[in-house]
Amino acid sequence: MSSTKERPYLDKDLLTKIFFYMGLIILWQLIYYLCVDILQIWKFYSFPSPVKVVHSFIYIVQDHTMGVALYVSLKRIIIGYGLAIVLGVVTGALLTRIKLVAQPLRGLFLGLQTLPNISWLPFAILWFGLSEGSILFVIVIGSLLSIALGVDSGIRNINPLYIQAGKNMGATGLELYTNIIIPAALPTIIAGMKQGWSFAWRGLIAGEMLAASTGLGQVLMTGRELADINQITVIMIVIIIIGVTVNNYIFGRIENKVLSVRGLL
Amino acid sequence: MSLQLIDVNKVFPNGGSPNHVLKGINLKVAKGELLCILGHSGCGKTTLLNIIAGFLGQTSGRVLMDGNEVTHIGTDRIMMFQEAALFPWLNVIDNIEFGLKVQGMKKAERRKKTLALIDMVNLKGSESFYVHQLSGGMKQRVALARALALDSEILLMDEPFAALDAFTKDKLRQELLRIWKACQKTILLVTHDVEEAILLADRIIIIASQPGVISREIHISVARDKRQESDQLKKLALSIKEEFCIVVDEREAVS
Numbered sequence: 001m002s003s004t005k006e007r008p009y010l011d012k013d014l015l016t017k018i019f020f021y022m023g024l025i026i027l028w029q030l031i032y033y034l035c036v037d038i039l040q041i042w043k044f045y046s047f048p049s050p051v052k053v054v055h056s057f058i059y060i061v062q063d064h065t066m067g068v069a070l071y072v073s074l075k076r077i078i079i080g081y082g083l084a085i086v087l088g089v090v091t092g093a094l095l096t097r098i099k100l101v102a103q104p105l106r107g108l109f110l111g112l113q114t115l116p117n118i119s120w121l122p123f124a125i126l127w128f129g130l131s132e133g134s135i136l137f138v139i140v141i142g143s144l145l146s147i148a149l150g151v152d153s154g155i156r157n158i159n160p161l162y163i164q165a166g167k168n169m170g171a172t173g174l175e176l177y178t179n180i181i182i183p184a185a186l187p188t189i190i191a192g193m194k195q196g197w198s199f200a201w202r203g204l205i206a207g208e209m210l211a212a213s214t215g216l217g218q219v220l221m222t223g224r225e226l227a228d229i230n231q232i233t234v235i236m237i238v239i240i241i242i243g244v245t246v247n248n249y250i251f252g253r254i255e256n257k258v259l260s261v262r263g264l265l
Numbered sequence: 266m267s268l269q270l271i272d273v274n275k276v277f278p279n280g281g282s283p284n285h286v287l288k289g290i291n292l293k294v295a296k297g298e299l300l301c302i303l304g305h306s307g308c309g310k311t312t313l314l315n316i317i318a319g320f321l322g323q324t325s326g327r328v329l330m331d332g333n334e335v336t337h338i339g340t341d342r343i344m345m346f347q348e349a350a351l352f353p354w355l356n357v358i359d360n361i362e363f364g365l366k367v368q369g370m371k372k373a374e375r376r377k378k379t380l381a382l383i384d385m386v387n388l389k390g391s392e393s394f395y396v397h398q399l400s401g402g403m404k405q406r407v408a409l410a411r412a413l414a415l416d417s418e419i420l421l422m423d424e425p426f427a428a429l430d431a432f433t434k435d436k437l438r439q440e441l442l443r444i445w446k447a448c449q450k451t452i453l454l455v456t457h458d459v460e461e462a463i464l465l466a467d468r469i470i471i472i473a474s475q476p477g478v479i480s481r482e483i484h485i486s487v488a489r490d491k492r493q494e495s496d497q498l499k500k501l502a503l504s505i506k507e508e509f510c511i512v513v514d515e516r517e518a519v520s
Contacts, residue, residue, distance in 0.1 A: 161350035164320055169364035169415060170340045179367065183354045262353040263397020 025050050048233040056230035065219060070238075073204060073215040076132070080139030081200045088144045088196065089189075092151025093177075106152065109145050117142030117203035121210060135207040135215075142203040143196030150192015154185030186258050194251040201243050268294040268317070268419060268451065273326035275312055275477075286312050288476035290326070294453065296418075299445055301466035302455045305509065309477030310455045311347075314421050317453065318344045330418070340364070343417040347424045349404040353396045357388060357407050360396070364415040382410040385444060402433035409441070413448065422454040426461065438464060442489060459505050463498050464489070471505065481508070 032049040035042045060066045095102050120141050124134035158181060166180040182189070208217025216235055223232035259265040275287040286309040294300050304310045315321040317328060319338040328335045335342070343364075351360050358379055365375040383389060386406040396404065405425055412420055425441075426434045442465065445452055456462050462469045466485055473480035483505075487495050 159350070161346055161348070162352060164338075165344070165346065165350040165352075166363075166367075167338045168318065168320075168340070168342075168344050169367055169411075171367045175367060179363070180352070183352070186354065258354075261395055263395065 045227050045229060048229045052230040053233045053237075056228070057234045060219070060231060060234065066234075066238075068214060069216045069219045069235075072212075073208065073217070074242075076135055076208075076215065077139065077200060077204050080136045080204065081143060081197060083136065084140045084143040084147055084196060084200060085193065087140065088147025088192075089151050091144065091148035092189075092192075093155065095148060095152040096155045102152075106149070109149055113145045113149070116206075117199060118206040118210070121207060124207075125211060130211050134211050135204065138203045138207040139200045143200035146196035146199055147189075147192050150195070151185065151189050154188030154192070155181055157188065158184045187255075187262065187264065190251070190255055190258060194247065194255070197246060197251065198243065201239075201246070205239055267296055267331060268292075268453075269329040269332075270317070271327045271329065273313075273316065273328065274324045275309065275316065275321070276324045285476040287316075287323075288478050290477075290479060292470065292479070294419075294451060296451055297449050299452045299454070299465060299467045301462035301469045302453060302472060303459065303462045303469050303505070304455075304457065304472035304477075305474050306457055308472045308474035310472050311423055312477075313472070314344065314423050314453065314455050317419075318342050318421050320344070340368070340415050341417050342419045342421060343412045343415055344421045344423065345405075345408050345412040345425050347427060349396075349408040351396045351404060351407055351411070356393050356395050357399070358383070358392045360407055361410045361414055363411065368415070378414065379410075382413055385413070385447075386410045386440065400433075401429050402437060405429065405437060406440075409444070413444070413450075417450075419451045419453065422452060424456055425454070427456070427458070434461075441465070459502050459509075463502055464492055471508070481505075 029050050032047060036044050036047055036049070057066075095105060098105075117138050120138050121134065124137040128134045128137060162180055162184050163176065166176055171179055204215075205217040205220070208215035209221050210217075212218045216239060220232055220235045220239075223229070223235065256265065270290050270292040273287060273290040273292075274285070277284040277286055290313065302310045302313065312321060316323050317335075319335060319342065322336075330341065352363065355363065358376075361382055362375050362379045365378065370378075380392075383392060386409055388403065388406050388410065391399065391403060394403075396407075399407065408425070412422075426437055429437065438461065441452075454462075454465060463485065469481075469483045469485065470479050471481040471483075472478070483501065485492075485498070485501075487498060492498055
């Protein structure tokens with residue numbers, strides 16, 4: 001009964017979305033038709049059209065450009081972001097332990113965080129050359145700080161009663177971390193990881209645009225060199241779709257679970 | 266297992282004017298005794314409990330369990346906190362099991378024990394609820410079961426019923442007495458509620474504030490089921506309350 005009642009709402013939501021994007025695409029095609037084909041105020045190479053974007057998409061899928069770029073980029077982001085998580089969690093946990101310099105370090109991290117990750121690329125190229133290392137460095141350096149600061153503030157803001165209660169029941173050292181400190185800090189840690197993800201993803205694309213011979217960012221730059229505005233648009237859409245998917249479906253779901261268990265949703 | 270405090274003092278530095286929270290506390294608690302520590306908020310009664318639990322060090326004096334000095338937090342003295350310090354990421358059953366899991370008890374064994382405790386505190390049917398799904402009374406039931414799980418010698422309770430409504434309070438007090446009789450535990454219960462102390466305690470100690478000294482000690486011999494009607498105890502309650510008021514008046518007059 002309840003599912004038949006809820007269904008129409010879900011469908012209505014989805015339908016609204018579908019109509020919105022269909023409308024957007026039609027409007028886009030109309031603008032193209034009007035400004036490029038009829039009035040000829042814009043050149044066909046300076047404005048993309050939905051039809052040509054689809055053609056371009058099919059073309060770069062068929063000649064494997066898309067497959068290779070996706071494979072390389074996803075591999076980089078998995079390695080880079082994975083590394084950032086490991087280093088970030090360790091850095092954040094250490095930050096809560098070294099009382100003496102923790103405060104200025106936090107300030108330094110916050111300051112460095114305002115730096116777009118791509119500004120690290122010159123450093124990276126001088127250190128690692130035009131290699132995978134440079135791109136990984138740019139990914140890691142940006143997201144590591146968000147993750148570390150998330151872990152740090154998560155741990156510092158734990159209700160001290162949880163730790164007292166845990167110790168009282170015999171938890172010590174590592175047990176205290178795995179059973180109480182990490183789970184208690186998890187909502188904030190995940191928020192930091194989510195922010196770190198978006199920094200990592202941006203860092204990856206920017207790094208690939210400037211310093212790679214493959215990957216989504218590089219295909220984007222090839223599009224510019226070929227003056228193929230439709231290919232550029234295809235890649236931009238793919239970048240958005242991957243970013244949003246990871247954000248909503250991976251982090252969104254984890255966050256949802258973690259928060260609803262704790263009654264914070 | 267008996268607990269003994271010898272000349273325990275606690276001073277908080279508090280800048281230039283040190284705050285003498287506890288002064289010369291001497292106390293002996295027998296095994297199986299239900300002792301209520303009564304006092305104003307801020308009189309240092311929670312500090313006393315924290316010192317016994319090992320959460321806080323005393324400035325001077327000694328805390329002994331069966332003659333051995335206690336210096337650390339230990340599973341022989343379990344604290345049940347004022348606001349339930351239950352873990353919000355665990356459900357009822359996992360909260361109660363937490364201590365047993367940390368102690369390394371096998372899963373089947375601890376599950377059996379936990380289910381018995383859930384039965385004891387009347388939480389059947391709520392096993393898989395998370396903390397935010399529980400009422401205040403249920404939370405304190407879980408906290409009690411969690412504290413009982415480790416079979417500690419001593420149960421330290423810091424105003425466990427303060428945040429509950431009158432009906433739930435009454436019910437939980439009766440249940441605490443039932444469980445106390447069944448488990449033969451030594452209980453130190455901190456409260457600011459005079460009636461609660463009179464209803465529950467074998468013995469009441471009253472802590473005056475600033476400095477926190479034991480100002481009065483009262484043994485209650487009236488049977489617990491007759492306490493609510495006892496005129497003698499009504500008079501006692503009144504005299505304790507008057508004493509409290511005088512102390513407050515004096516303090517206000519000074520300031």
